[in-house]
Amino acid sequence: MGYLFYDLEASGLQACFDVPLEAAFVQTDAELRIQRELTLRCRLPAHVTPSVDALLVTGITPTMLEDQPLSHLEMMAQIGRIMTDCRPCMIVGYNNISYDDEIVRQSNFQTLLPPYAGSMTGHGRADVLVMLRAVTMLELGAILLPQSPEGKPVLKLGEVCRFNGIGLSEDAAHDALADVRATRDLFKLLLDRAPTTMAAMLANANKSGPNGVMADDDVVVLGGFSRMVPVAPFIGSPTNPNARVVIDLSEDPAGLLGMQAPELLALIRAGRSPIRQVKTNAQPILFGWDQAVHALVEPLPLSVYRARARALWAHPTFTRQLALALEGRYADREPSPWVDEQLYSGGFISNADAAACQRWHQLPWDLRASFAAQHIRDPRLRSLAIRQVFLNAPETLSPEARRRGQDWLNHRLVTADEVPWMTIPKALARCEELVATGEPAARPALEAIRAWLVERRHALGPDAAALVEKGQAATPA
Template sequence: MTRQAATYLFYDLETTGINPCFDQVLQFAAIRTDLSLNEIERHEIRIKLNADIMPSPHAMITHRIDWQTMQTGDSEYQAMQRIHQLLNTPGTISVGYNSLGFDDEFLRFSFYRNLLPPYTHQYANQCGRMDILPITTLYYLYKPDIVQWPMIEGVRRLKLEGLNACNHWVDGVSHDALVDVEVTIALAKELYREKALWDYAVGFFQKATDSARLHQLSTGIANDSTQYPQGILTSLRCGYAKQLQQPVLGLGQHRHYKNQTLWLALDQTELQQATLDNFTDKTRVIRKKVAEAPIILPTKQRFLDRLDPDRLQVMQANLAWLETQPDLLQTLCDYYLEQTYPIVEHIDCDAALYQIGFPSREEEQLFQQFHQVPPDKKWQVAQRFPNAIRQQQAVRILQRNFNHAFTNTEQDTTFSAKTQDYRCSKKYTQQDALNDIKSIDQSTLDDQQRSLLQELQQQLLAVETSNHEE
């Protein structure tokens, strides 16, 4: 296979809310660059609000997309086909700021519910993913002079909006997708100036490199049959109080999810209170996927120096104690490495990605036919889908995007029902939105934000009145 020239596709989303299963993308923006961060092309896609999606007032006062604008743009079905093609262009490394913490999963579910392959942009056609936020975390810790950092309560922070304000990179409104993409590229260009650290950081998002680094970690504990590697987990989720880092001990590869390894936090003071009966309450274990955050650094002195002496002392004491508890350590491994995600009953079809399994080759071919035929022929193809969940998704696509009328037997009976996702979260409703509007302290908002909420409230109350009159 001819190797395609690799490019970065910097992108950002603005959405109706934070639930990837039940919310939707309203704005997608992307700028493609070469690996030296020179711009090649840019894209912006506005997406019309689906009739069954209720936008969150909290999201609206953040991205400031008003109700009328939400009624315009491409259909979600059309937009996702365009976005899928961009992310799956051979050699594309899709990247954003916290993109692996939010945007990537949002697109994954958007692809899935529109009968598009949800994972191919991660591995096929020499494509891959990266995230600037974890990379920035390394510079925050080890090359802090590279940029100016926003200060909140005396602590340097990593918020993209604050970084732009401090460094004066891009004019424009934050939380506009295209502006945020431009800011992310401006930040990346600053980081790129320290090329050695940039190349090192980028390696954590390459599967072969990240996997090799994990295998090269020093041994923290060794017994007769197993060696447990030791590292320094680096992530914003560790918190600023912990300098965004945490010493960890590798428990091994998950026995069911082969792309995951599990890591035991070593700076927990209560760890030595763990017993065979209570260890789930006294331990903290973090999941790590290869080539994704969190980043795990080796326990070299230059990295250990970032941990304060008290936490180093706790780490060393916990390691020494665990060496004396081989049975407990083995029990920990057996429990966490066998632990699987629960199966959720009555899960909505748009939320079933992680339970439904991968489609067969026959199903993939039928999905392609569904996309290729004209709208009036799509239901004929969908009726041949062997999976009822996928048929249900086809019904929704035709209802949302093509105003297709179904008979009672064909109708998607769960379309307006109170449904739940894989985390047992319920779909956001009109009443939820009205309650949130009332709960928001509008004295903290500017005139535009108050106008957005007023417009949304008027629209929802009008719909409510209309429903009562029918």
């Protein structure tokens, strides 16, 4: 089985409201020999205001945002085909499980493509950043990490690569293809220097790996950001079929016994709780006792940890109260009013709607709005379908639908409401802040970004802000 390394450069860090602007791929065989490389770039969708900081970091200019052959929807469709056509393979990135995979999932949802295409086609999902953390905890000295002035390890891709002799200059960092090539080289270095740890982590890139580690319900070792802890696998998560609840045994958890569900829930929400969830589909740093006990800080005998775990299992009410606490973990969370944030709150997309979305993509633009209204049942997807028609072919909509779409776009870009996405006024304020406090060398780029933002605002017309009222125009539908 080969590998597909990839990286995104996006308009910002908010997966639900930002979009990929550049995607790069390097496909290799099982020996990491490069078979093909590909870079895709797209135009910024009209409803997205990019983060000023993201533009400065990536070096993406306003001209580059507008002068690309692909639309956002077209680039997402190509990304989907690349990930599907390369199977079977392992999909690999750097911080991709926390960021790149999520932003692909959200952009797929918003463009009516299968949200989970990257994880439901038999691919493994591996993250070199996660594997790097595992190696630094289990095989001290196998890889060198740069230090911050405060003496803390630095895990930025460019700095780690340069510190270990892999060429990725500061100028090249955040160019998607350069980052992908460096990710592949760092992955190869980790395989060469820490083969045992890497083999276990690659097994954990598929759900069967961590499930196998926890199959005997015995004490295992779980890694976080910087340290390993002994844990006891417990119940399956009642809210996530791909997660297992574990209990940290570093300290005696006897104080949990006798707690009722509300007390356990308060403890979980307070943070730093001994109750944790291991996501089996997110390459956890999880090892059997014998492989990782040496990485524990001042470990106790295995028999002590087993006795602590048995006390939890044997208690007559603890398991039930824990399940009740976890069932109510998100009960008081208000659903988002914005369809962009509703991928996980509205249930899985039905097979019928998935088929209708596939058909929607095959139709000419002048038929897509009516098809969505008649054949897509999920209200989230109907709203997103009309949004895409407005963004890509507004001339195919009725005058009233175009007016609603324009009101939505104005609200999206210039509203003064407290909203979770970047707006033009927010971005302009950030420009002013960075001009006043940032590096002088960044000022030409900031001035160009500021002029472009002002031009975008003017293009909406002088009365754009007055066209929307507070809380209105949440969707063009």
